[in-house]
Amino acid sequence: MKRKIYISILMLLLLSACNINHHNNDVTEKDLSHLLQNIEEKHNAKGKIPFHGVKDTKGKVNILIVGVDSRDNERARSDAIMIAQYNPKNKHAKLVSIMRDSYVEIPNYKKQFHKINTAYYLGGPELLRKTIKKNFSIDVEHFVAIDFKGFIKIVDLVAPDGIEVNVKEAIIKDMALNLQPGLQRLHGKELLSYARFRHDGESDFGRVKRQQEVLTSLKEEFVNRLGTVDGVFKLPTVGEEVLNYIDTDMSMKSLLSLGGSVLLNKVEHIETMRIPLNSAYRNSKSSHAGSILELDFLKNKEALKEFLVDEPAPVIRDKGK
Numbered sequence: 067m068k069r070k071i072y073i074s075i076l077m078l079l080l081l082s083a084c085n086i087n088h089h090n091n092d093v094t095e096k097d098l099s100h101l102l103q104n105i106e107e108k109h110n111a112k113g114k115i116p117f118h119g120v121k122d123t124k125g126k127v128n129i130l131i132v133g134v135d136s137r138d139n140e141r142a143r144s145d146a147i148m149i150a151q152y153n154p155k156n157k158h159a160k161l162v163s164i165m166r167d168s169y170v171e172i173p174n175y176k177k178q179f180h181k182i183n184t185a186y187y188l189g190g191p192e193l194l195r196k197t198i199k200k201n202f203s204i205d206v207e208h209f210v211a212i213d214f215k216g217f218i219k220i221v222d223l224v225a226p227d228g229i230e231v232n233v234k235e236a237i238i239k240d241m242a243l244n245l246q247p248g249l250q251r252l253h254g255k256e257l258l259s260y261a262r263f264r265h266d267g268e269s270d271f272g273r274v275k276r277q278q279e280v281l282t283s284l285k286e287e288f289v290n291r292l293g294t295v296d297g298v299f300k301l302p303t304v305g306e307e308v309l310n311y312i313d314t315d316m317s318m319k320s321l322l323s324l325g326g327s328v329l330l331n332k333v334e335h336i337e338t339m340r341i342p343l344n345s346a347y348r349n350s351k352s353s354h355a356g357s358i359l360e361l362d363f364l365k366n367k368e369a370l371k372e373f374l375v376d377e378p379a380p381v382i383r384d385k386g387k
Contacts, residue, residue: 115190117192120207132194132211146261160373168341169182169360171200182201217254233246241256282338
């Protein structure tokens with residue numbers, strides 16, 4: 067019975083996305099069944115990474131997205147930390163970036179405080195989840211982690227013609243890109259360089275903005291491809307390849323259900339936010355962590371709560387006023 071449900075979801079995703087009649091194409095239930103079996107086997111063969119996410123009480127889906135700077139035989143550091151939220155009731159999506167140099171309390175860490183990306187290095191996605199919950203009172207249900215090699219491959223699979231971005235001269239020189247300034251369509255390797263650049267006046271703040279821009283554009287490109295017959299028939303292959311380059315705690319049922327919801331109910335706009343807020347941090351240094359962002363936790367915590375939980379933040383008055 068479960069297999070039939072999975073097949074129905076995938077069939078619906080494939081056919082409804084393009085409004086084509088399944089009687090007039092070559093995709094059969096047998097083909098989809100075979101495809102699904104292969105994907106499930108590969109997904110299960112990876113093994114489960116310990117993760118104890120918590121469902122949102124209002125039915126929203128919160129997913130921790132981690133961009134990983136992994137190297138062979140080394141523990142990975144998280145270069146990008148985001149919380150993606152999808153609300154199936156109103157079809158709204160939100161994306162929060164938490165800057166990696168944010169100085170936070172890491173549960174059970176001997177020095178207590180360190181940069182938030184250290185949490186992933188020490189304990190993977192589960193410790194990062196606990197760290198976000200402890201410092202910002204926000205929990206997530208699932209996680210998705212992707213390393214840089216995987217990002218390059220996914221971009222080239224989903225957007226073979228590249229993603230259009232506005233490339234500045236400083237980025238071209240720093241990354242030694244063979245490009246001209248202005249609007250350019252970048253492919254996987256170049257787009258990764260664009261998203262990781264931080265050697266200008268905006269530093270990591272500019273990098274976070276570009277990371278959000280790239281992720282949003284990638285989503286739009288993927289949805290647009292579903293508007294063509296060619297895109298629909300290539301979707302199973304793309305989906306199977308993408309799974310090879312990510313780690314996640316999500317089951318096949320969850321992946322298909324969420325993917326079907328997002329793709330069949332097109333999200334027109336993604337609201338974005340960055341932590342820390344402009345007025346809620348200061349640059350500082352730590353003897354064991356180096357350069358850090360020292361957060362005003364009250365302001366950032368309340369703003370994040372208002373953004374993701376939709377509860378108005380209380381007025382915060384400066385002391386002495």
